[in-house]
Amino acid sequence: MRICILGGDGYLGWPTSMHFAARGHDVLTIDNMGKRLWEARAGVAPLMPIKPFPDRVAxxxxxxxxxxxxxxxxxxxxDYAGLRDVLTDFQPDAIVHYAEQPSAPYSMAGRAEAVDTQQNNVIGTLNLMFVIRDHCPGVHLIKLGTMGEYGTPNIDIEEGWLDVTHNGRQDRVLFPKRPGSLYHLTKVHDSANLEFACRVWGFRVTDLNQGVVYGIETDEIAADPANRATSFHYDSVFGTVLNRFVVQAAIGQPLTVYGKGGQTRGYLNIRDTLRCVELAAMNPADEGEFRVFNQFTEQFSVQQLADRVAAVGRSMGLYVTTQHIPNPRAEMEEHYYNAKHSALPALGLKPNLLTDAMLRDMIAKVTDNRDLVLDSHIMPSIRWDQRPARPKIVRGAA
Ligand SMILES: NC(=O)c1ccc[n+]([C@@H]2O[C@H](COP(=O)([O-])OP(=O)(O)OC[C@H]3O[C@@H](n4cnc5c(N)ncnc54)[C@H](O)[C@@H]3O)[C@@H](O)[C@H]2O)c1
Structure with a gap:
């Protein structure tokens, strides 16, 4: 298979590029190294230093x-022309699209960050749509969305579509979305644009509504961690929650649970991300089909994750405590959550569920690198309800 990975310098894109290459596929990986700029602006860095994108490929x-x-x-x-020329030349069978600004807190930091996120994500996907329509027709697009698109509805979450009976008539509609940040909204906009492209231009699209990914290791990384490590984030801007708890346990900081900790989401191991993307690629969507898979393997509340990490950390002799801090996000802290996720197992996914051994291994690996942890960026500094300070207008003043 000729496969193009967009966002190939990222946490998931780099392991995915190696994964497909190691299985004999022809891989073209594309990135603008923009994440490194966003990291520099936020003053954060991945746990293990990683070489520049061209050097890690070399x-x-x-x-x-x-x-x-x-x-x-x-x-x-x-750079529409650059993307057009390279894809026209490569003529991929499949494109995996990870190349977006992935942080909800970043998108909520202020106007500039929100505009940056929406322009980068929505226009990047639109450019790709026109390259596909005009220069790579028939390619299978595998687009990374997020489970966060759905929000936390008080009904079961289906895989992308909902059968509706209304006033005695029936139809199948995109599942209603109620995302929790301006970043998550970009994924909703992308999904709507791509469903349109399937309906009107006959695209083949798999929209992977991915849960929160954790983990540090894949087969290819394990073979040479010093040169192949991926960009593992634990900070409050780009880090995901389980990765953060593991780092906090390793460095002796309390595990910071936002609010009551009842926020429940879908999670998956980074190895399963690679396998899910591979399964989607090997079983393409039909012409005109907008196919949605909910890509996660287990549901946990934040409190459950903190309890699991704390118990494993203590069994390793670490002093681990948990601290509830004010929730910087606007989200329900206790709610119903039941999301379907049977399509990928039906294609053959055998999940790597979260075990204590896995947590022990992650904590041990982070402990080996604990001197590299920048602990000043773990506490959240971006709040969903923040408003810019407004100058006080005194009416009638000269
Ligand atoms: N990591 C998770 O837990 C998670 C969960 C759900 C969905 N996702 C989605 O999966 C994708 C990959 O996530 P990740 O954690 O690897 O993020 P990441 O930031 O590590 O990787 C994204 C990569 O895309 C690149 N990129 C961004 N905009 C680009 C552009 N305009 N042109 C070229 N390259 C660009 C970045 O430089 C970065 O290397 C993202 O779309 C993210 O929203 C991630």
Whole structure:
């Protein structure tokens, strides 16, 4: 298979690029290294230092006997011609689209960050749509969405579509979305644009509504962690919750639970992300089909995760405590949550569920690198309800 990975320098994109290359596929990986700029602006960094994108590709190609990974540095939101030319030349069978600004807190930091996120994500996907329509017709697009698109409705969450009976008539509609941040909204906009492209232009799209990913290791990374590590974030801007708890346990900081901790979401191991994307690629959507898979393997509340990490940390002799802090987000802290996720197991997914052994291994790996942890960026600094300070207007003043 000829497969293009957009966002190939990222936490998921780099392991995905190696995963497909190691299985004999022809891989073209594209990134603008924009995440590194966002990290620098936020003053955060991944746990393990990672080499520049071209260098990590060169390292892989030097050490791996199979087909080399090709790479290109292109901003898909601002360089339509660059994206068009490289994809027209490569003619992929499948495109995996990870190349978006992925942080909800970043998108809620202020006007500039919200505009940056929406322009980058929505226009990047639109550019890709026109490249596909005009230059790569028939390609299967595998687009990373998020379970956060749905929010926390008081009904079961279906896989993308909902059968509705209204005033005695029936139809199948996109599942109603009620996302919790301006970042999550970009994924909703993308989904709507891509469903349109399937309906009107006959695209083949798999929208992967992914849960929260955790983990540090894949087969390819385990073989050479020093050169192949992925960009593991634990900070309050780009880090995900389980990764943060593991780091807090390793460095002796209390595990910070936002609010009551009843917020329940779907989670999956990074190894399962790679497998799900592979299963989607090997079983493409039909022409004109907008296919949605809910990509997660287990549901946990934040409190349940904190309790699991604390118990494993203590069994390793670490002093681990839990602290409830004011929730910076606007979200329900106790709610119903039952999301369907049977499509990927039906294609053959055998989940790597969260075990104590896995947590122990993650905590041990982070402990080995604890000197690299920047602990000043773990506490949240961006609040959903923040308003800019307004100058006081005194009416009638001269
Ligand atoms: N990590 C998770 O838990 C998670 C959960 C649900 C969905 N997702 C989605 O999966 C995708 C990958 O997530 P991740 O954690 O690997 O994020 P990441 O930030 O580590 O990777 C995204 C990559 O895309 C690149 N990129 C962004 N905009 C680009 C542009 N305009 N042109 C070219 N490259 C661009 C970035 O430089 C970065 O390397 C994202 O779309 C994210 O929203 C992630």
């Amino acid at each position: 390292d892989w190609n030097a050490s791996y006997q199979g087909k080399p990974i090709r790479h290109a540095v292109i901003d898909i939101a601002t």
